[in-house]
Amino acid sequence: xxxxxxxxxxxxxxxxxxxxxxxxxxxxxxxxxxxxxxxxxxxxxxxxxxxxxxxxxxxxxxxxxxxxxxxxxxxxxxxxxxxxxxxxxxxxxxxxxxx
Numbered sequence: 077x078x079x080x081x082x083x084x085x086x087x088x089x090x091x092x093x094x095x096x097x098x099x100x101x102x103x104x105x106x107x108x109x110x111x112x113x114x115x116x117x118x119x120x121x122x123x124x125x126x127x128x129x130x131x132x133x134x135x136x137x138x139x140x141x142x143x144x145x146x147x148x149x150x151x152x153x154x155x156x157x158x159x160x161x162x163x164x165x166x167x168x169x170x171x172x173x174x175x
Contacts, residue, residue, distance in 0.1 A: 082119060085119065086117070089115065090112075093112035094113060096108070097110060101166050101167055101168050102164075102167070103158060103165040103167050104155060107151045107152070111144060114147075118137040118140050118141065
């Protein structure tokens with residue numbers, strides 16, 4: 077498959093994740109959308125690394141995976157805290173976390 081197909085798929089997945097972050101009010105759905113965006117970026121990095129026969133994109137993709145794991149850990153801790161304080165995990169109702 078040509079690299080353009082991978083880049084277009086990555087752009088579509090990133091746009092889908094961005095739309096999910098903007099339109100959703102549930103914190104878990106927002107976390108899933110952010111993960112989708114990070115995986116789209118990983119796909120783009122790996123496709124570019126394959127196209128140019130370099131390992132730089134793959135190395136950056138591993139760092140993005142590590143950041144995504146940390147983001148999930150912190151994000152789920154925040155969601156659990158919101159769920160304990162409130163009935164739902166609606167981010168619009170969680171204004172008590174603001175500074």
